[in-house]
Amino acid sequence: MTATDIIIAGGGLAGSMAAAMLGRAGYGVTLVDPHEAYPSDFRAEKVDISQAAILRKTGLADGVLRATTADGECWVARMGHVVDRRPTSQFGFLYETFVNAMRAEIPLGVRFINAKVTDISTSADRQRGNSAGRAVHPWQGCRHLAER
Ligand SMILES: Cc1cc2nc3c(=O)[nH]c(=O)nc-3n(C[C@H](O)[C@H](O)[C@H](O)COP(=O)(O)OP(=O)(O)OC[C@H]3O[C@@H](n4cnc5c(N)ncnc54)[C@H](O)[C@@H]3O)c2cc1C
Numbered sequence: 001m002t003a004t005d006i007i008i009a010g011g012g013l014a015g016s017m018a019a020a021m022l023g024r025a026g027y028g029v030t031l032v033d034p035h036e037a038y039p040s041d042f043r044a045e046k047v048d049i050s051q052a053a054i055l056r057k058t059g060l061a062d063g064v065l066r067a068t069t070a071d072g073e074c075w076v077a078r079m080g081h082v083v084d085r086r087p088t089s090q091f092g093f094l095y096e097t098f099v100n101a102m103r104a105e106i107p108l109g110v111r112f113i114n115a116k117v118t119d120i121s122t123s124a125d126r127q128r129g130n131s132a133g134r135a136v137h138p139w140q141g142c143r144h145l146a147e148r
Helices: 013-024 049-057 061-065 095-103 143-147
Strands: 006-009 029-031 073-078 082-087 110-112 116-122 128-133 136-138
Touching: 006 013, 006 116, 006 128, 013 029, 049 061, 061 073, 061 116
Parallel strands: 006 029, 029 110
Antiparallel strands: 073 082, 110 136, 116 128
């Protein structure tokens, strides 16, 4: 059994961001996810300027936005002709690149369980999460994942 302050089930964008922020804040964090590196997944191709402003408040934006492409301008085409050019401030990415860049921000003290959470139970003094377990190990750091 692994004792921890906080267990996070799922290391997608939300879970990885929570692990990075809570780990940096000094909590004992355990992140559980069946994938060592977030796998290829077609979705969430951009954040806009308002989302980027929220991301900046987390202190994680510098590293994560480096893995994106800022567009700057959007061309609108109809019937094969460019009819408008609009300034934009969006950051484009492949979802897995973005999540793995977020995972790269997770500090080394965070524990990683490479498994699925199979059930969660609570009581007045103890919360327990079971996993169909594989390895439990300290977060190795995954800066290399941001480059995949
Ligand atoms: C087609 C599409 C396009 C989108 N485009 C945009 C966009 O352009 N901009 C935008 O802001 N949003 C977009 N979204 C929404 C965005 O993708 C989601 O809001 C966001 O990805 C949700 O992140 P998450 O961390 O909650 O979930 P996920 O990233 O799905 O992460 C869930 C994690 O949980 C893990 N997991 C699942 N079950 C278990 C278990 N039992 N135990 C442990 N781990 C588990 C999975 O392995 C995964 O790593 C889009 C969504 C779709 C579907």
